[in-house]
Each structure stands twice: as C-alpha cells, then as structure tokens.
Amino acid sequence: MVSDILLGFDFGTKSIGVAVGQKLTCTARALTTLKAKNGKPHWHQIAKLLKDWQPNYTVVGLPLNMDGTEQPLSKQVYTFANDLFTRFGITVKLQDERLSTIEARALLFKKGGYRALRKSKIDSQSAVIILQDWFEMNKFYINTSLIF
Template sequence: MKNIFLIGFDFGTENIGVAIGQTITCTSKPLSCIKSIRGIPNWKKISEIFQIWHPNAIVVGLPLNMDGSTQKITIYAKKFAQELRKKFIIPVNMQDERLTTIEAKSILFNVQGYRGLKKKLINSQSAAIILNSWMQNMN
C-alpha cells in the first residue's frame, strides 16, 4: 500500500483548521488555524502549507445538520473544496464532520483543561479528527 500524505481542513468563514496525516499508520495531527477575511481564505498561507508538506490528497470537512441536511456553511465548504482542487490539482475528498467540534473540545479539555479550549486549537483538532475519520472509512 502506498503512503498517501494528506492535508485536512475544517472550513469556517472566520477560521480554517488545518491538520496533516498519512495513510500508512492512519494518523494525523493538528497543524494550525488559518484566518479568513470576510469569508475569504488566506490562500497565501494555504499555499505555504502545501509547499512545506507536499500532500497527495486533501480532505475537507463537510458540515451537515444532525439529520444529514445541508446548511449555509455546507455550500461554502464545497466551494472551498472546489477552489483547492483548482489551485493545487490534487484529489479533494469531502468527509462528514458532524460532532467533530464536540470531540475536539473533549480531547483538548482532557489534555490541557480550559486553556485548551481556544478556537484555533479546536479548529485544527477538528481537522485532525476529520482526517482520521476519512482514513478509517477508506479501509
């Protein structure tokens, strides 16, 4: 099995969580959080991350309501995924991200207490959870 290096995104109109992962061990780790300005991602920062990590594929969280229906942010996340595909010309996958924020908060609280519950840490931890979930569904 070939090792695939991944970058995962937890898209938000103000903050975008970023994580990296790879398929040999099916592990990921939170990387950073990128600010968006008026809903527009900081493409310069995203490009810098791609230049450092050289991923083979991308996974973007798909925000859905608990009943599986779409919401306004779902459309924005899909547009973000399309832009990533155009700009970096590598496969982009969408992964259901329901409950990842709750799971991320739980992980961070267990490790760092209330100090860990910062938005940028939550978003990047959520991106790592999204990557892990996608890798588990791959197998």
C-alpha cells in the same frame, strides 16, 4: 512516487483548522489554524502548506445536520473545496464532520482543562478528527491501495 501525506481542513468563515495525516499509519496531528475573512482564506498560506507537505490530496470537512441534510455553511465548503482543486490541481475529498467540534473540545478539555480550549486549538483538532474519520471510513481502500 505517490505521497503518503494528506492535509485535512476544517473550514470556517473566520478560521480554517489544518491537520496533516499519514496514510501508512492512518494517523493525523494538528498542524495550524489559518485566518479567513468572510470565508475567504489567505490562499498564499494554503499554497505554502501544499508546497511544504506535498500531499497527494486533501480532505475537507463537510458540515451536515444530524439528519444528514446540508447546513448553510455547506455551500461555502463546496466553494472552498472547488477552489482548492482549481487553484492547485489537488484532489479534494469531502468528509462528514458532524460533531467534530464537540469531540475536539472534549479531547482538548480532557488534556488541559479550560486553558486548552482556545479557538485555534479547537479548529486544528477538529481537522485532525475529520482526517482520522476519513481514514476510518476508507480503511479497506487504504489497505488495498485502491484509491491511491
């Protein structure tokens, strides 16, 4: 049976936000934020998330400039996505993540003011936005099961 669960990642060099999503409802929620060192995650933590949630595949945010060109961080995201695939054999989809952090901050501020703006919350909320944007961009395919 194909899993209806997806994991979304907001990659950063110091932390990686993680969200879990459900393709049936096209919804996502914040899961956690993982620490990273110089862009290197603790792979055992990712392995545990993959084992616990057993997603069909993952969605990783790709940082782009407003004109659609790649940022310096984009290369590290490609490496992270490739490592996810080679280490765990899981399919990785990339999703444009422009403005996801700004949107995450605005949502968190609206819910809880300045106290809600902790870095870990912003990263995991950004992962939610990345995953929900992916659902929105692929709604036709999800509804017709063409990509699963």
